Amino acid sequence: MRLEICHTTEYRYSEDAWDSHNEVNLYPTANERQHVRGFHLDVQPHATITTHPDYFGSLVHHVHVHERHRHLLIQAQSMVDTFPIVPPPPTPFEALDELRQDVIEFLVPSPRVPHGLWPTLFGVTPPEANTDLAAFLKELTAKLNQEFTYKPGATNVRTSLEQFAQSRAGVCQDFTHAMLGICRVVGIPARYVSGYLYSGGEMLGADATHAWLEALIPGQGWVGYDPTNNCLAGEKHVKIGHGRDYGDVSPVRGTFYGGGRQALEVSVHVYN
Known part of the structure; x- marks a missing residue:
């Protein structure tokens, strides 16, 4: 089955926020049960993005927004092929x-x-x-x-x-x-x-x-x-x-300076 995923995370602040650091754990695993055909991470405003594997082997994106902002958008788009599974046999x-x-x-x-x-x-x-x-x-x-x-x-x-x-x-x-x-x-x-x-x-x-x-x-x-x-x-x-x-394995977590009151909106859409 070929699936397309759009995962959008938006932060809105009542005052300027800056020096925002976020760990984004949204990159699908590649294994015998699924194949990753594509992945794109869009961040607004402009961010420095680096990657590293975590302790358990997942690919984590580190997102650093330097400039002052009152709106932060993190959108991950993935395309994944998944394959049928066979129920496990009796095992003592x-x-x-x-x-x-x-x-x-x-x-x-x-x-x-x-x-x-x-x-x-x-x-x-x-x-x-x-x-x-x-x-x-x-x-x-x-x-x-x-x-x-x-x-x-x-x-x-x-x-x-x-x-x-x-x-x-x-x-x-x-x-x-x-x-x-x-x-x-x-x-x-x-x-x-x-x-x-x-x-x-x-x-x-x-x-x-x-x-x-x-x-x-x-x-x-x-x-x-x-x-x-x-x-x-x-x-x-x-x-x-x-x-x-x-x-x-929380999807997005991070820290920032300033910001005042914060509002968070998350949406996930999975298409076949």
């Missing part, structure tokens, strides 16, 4: 035993997915040694989707997993952080994925950057699961990057 949970040491950073607590009794809090029975890992992940994806409500505005980036478990409503970040917490506690290496979603009208979370997770399945590598939509991450999912949680 115990097959993970030899792999965990190499991916320990995706098993330990992180700032937004701290240590906790997440399986108990979310009513999940931990898998046994002979449990089918692929089936467990599929069932966990369905459970979160069915028991929680997707509700924009119900949470924000500071909402804790305990608050999400109580309110039973949130956005894709919350669904993903919850599944990450459960997976890590029971011993399944799992990482947070930031990206885009082509909806066609039938999927949730396509109006902004989307979030899902990748779990490590022996013999298959990292397999994407989207609990917000109760599905595997397939052709309609475009991956930007991954990390321990949202904080590692």
